[in-house]
Structure formats: C-alpha cells, structure tokens
Amino acid sequence: xxxxxxxxxxxxxxxxxxxxxxxxxxxxxxxxxxxxxxxxxxxxxxxxxxxxxxxxxxxxxxxxxxxxxxxxxxxxxxxxxxxxxxxxxxxxxxxxxxxxxxxxxxxxxxxxxxxxxxxxxxxxxx
Numbered sequence: 001x002x003x004x005x006x007x008x009x010x011x012x013x014x015x016x017x018x019x020x021x022x023x024x025x026x027x028x029x030x031x032x033x034x035x036x037x038x039x040x041x042x043x044x045x046x047x048x049x050x051x052x053x054x055x056x057x058x059x060x061x062x063x064x065x066x067x068x069x070x071x072x073x074x075x076x077x078x079x080x081x082x083x084x085x086x087x088x089x090x091x092x093x094x095x096x097x098x099x100x101x102x103x104x105x106x107x108x109x110x111x112x113x114x115x116x117x118x119x120x121x122x123x124x125x126x
Contacts, residue, residue: 003116008122031097032105032108046060098114
C-alpha cells in the first residue's frame, strides 16, 4: 500500500481546508487510516482515525467539532475536513494506514501504522 497526502495550504484563522489521503496498492476500506500532525519543535500527535473494519471514528480532543474524517471508497481516498482552523493547527499532516484489522481506533498504537505518506503542510496564519 502507498498513501499520498494532498490539500495542505496557507489559510487564515477561521478558514477551512480539506486534506486528502489517496491510496494505491490496496483498498483503504480494509485499513485503519489515521491522520497525524507534527508542528515544529513538538511531538507528533494523532488527529483523527477511521477504522476500516468497523467504521469506528476517533478524534483528538483539540479538533472535536472542527475536523471530520471520512472515506470515499470509489476514489480510495480518506479525507480530513478541517474547519474553524486555528494557528495552533499549523503542522505537517501525515496520513498513516494499518492492516491490523482491529475494531476500534483506540486499539491501535502508532507502531501499528506501517504505511505512511510524506506529509502535507498546513499553515494557519493571518
């Protein structure tokens, strides 16, 4: 499986972006897909997860109500819709996939995600 992120950009606070995680070599509906982000000088953190086997979804508390993860099986793509963006959302966003097949997103550790993209930069600034 290979995944590629796109959609990062410079946006003003309060704006919106939609990130895409497009896959080849496998069907994303059989994988758990998680968005991570890493800001300069900070540790990588999980943002949102969608479990392929169950459809379970989990969000980082800091993005609840603002970000939405979804999947288009016809396009083999997972999206991260980001609304009401804040400067603290500035980071490189990575898409990662796991073929462990667990039911709940909370069952996955970072090391379970074998397939990673190279990231896309999101900058929120006026």
